Amino acid sequence: MTNWLRTIVFYIVFYGLSVPIVLSVPISALFGRAAVIRHATFWSNLQRRLARPILGITVRVEGSRPAGPALYASKHQAMFETLELQARLDGPAMALKQELANIPFWGWAARRYGALVVDRDGSAAALRSMIREGAAARDAGRSVLIFPEGTRVLPGEQPPIKSGFAGLYRMLGMPVVPVAVDSGVVWPRKGAKKPGVITIRYGEVIPTGLPRAEVEQRVHAAINALDESRA
Template sequence: MILRNLLSIPRSLLFYAAFYGGSVFFVLGSLALMALWRDGFRAVVRGWGGWHRLCARVLLGIRVELENPVFKPGVLYAIRHEAFFEAIDLPWLFRLPVVFAKAELMSIPGWGLAGRNYGLISVEREAGARALRTMLTEARRLIAEGRPLIIFPEGTRVPHGQRRALQAGFAGIYKLLGLPVIPVAVDSGPLYHRTWKQPGIIRYRFAEEIPPGLKREEIEARVEAAINALNA
């Protein structure tokens, strides 16, 4: 255990240098292609997720396992959020995901512009009804293209072993969009949510699809239980 912890330091440093250094070129490449070649732009964004997965596998010794994976359009995926891992992994895990993301991310130079053009939907936590309508209109437009919709219903990263009530906006989005929900549990926290990252397996567990139209108390209870299935 001591040797493993010591080895995690140089491995993590190599990971930071490789992944974030390489990310500069992916961002620049996406900006160059954004207005000229849509498919090329999207391929670069997906490649960024693949680069992250490769760096995690080779440099950190982190492997990914999927349990009962279901990939389909016209669905709202509600994913547990423990670390940056699953957020960066989304373009590789899903095909052209549309992601509800906090507005602060859109202010990152270069990256924010690319994110908005790819399909990130800015979430203004203190915004009113008008901003919510704009956000849902954009979501409907993008999922009409056959793209899956992704949300982190807890609203922020929650340490492994802890639970947090779902944000109130999740039930509203579920009701107004009228989409079925597939909850996804993930246990990235123990390996990835730390300065010196650890080798091991990060699992995604896809739960059964939940139909639209449930009452708020029921949908929140079912999603919260499902996304915490690996949180022990």
């Protein structure tokens, strides 16, 4: 089966099944946050379960993560990790673009899930709101997941850490777990997906209380470690 044929079959099956799953999220939201998290985890696991037999894509996990809540800072190369990490990190509060949060019904359900709404304009009010949402997740015993480079990038691209990360790190007082992924190699933003292995690597836990420059440097180096290993 060619890569394009595999990709088309995956799109038909995954998105065909995703439509009723996504449309029914508001129903789960009526039963509280735990129900929304279970709903999201089911959808997340569906992606991985279909990717292996249809696309020939498997997942390898390296390193370990702490038992308690943490601030996870992940590389972002594909839609893949937005779903995969939701399941692997036990339903963390996750950064969500403002445009998605504005979708009728679905956006309401995402807020019920505990999403951290990200305003790309980076206003002070938006940052304060994101910190409040992150603090609520922390106080509920949940981890927080963000993509500190701010956007999805191509393999090899290493943009600087966005300023909002430092604010979250300082105000939440949570240890940071950097997460390197290389999903873009087999799961490109454009074009056919390719058989292969996606690596998720948990980096060394970064303690609280570090100066901004130091924590940003350590996070940036760790989330880009898989790019460096291929160089």
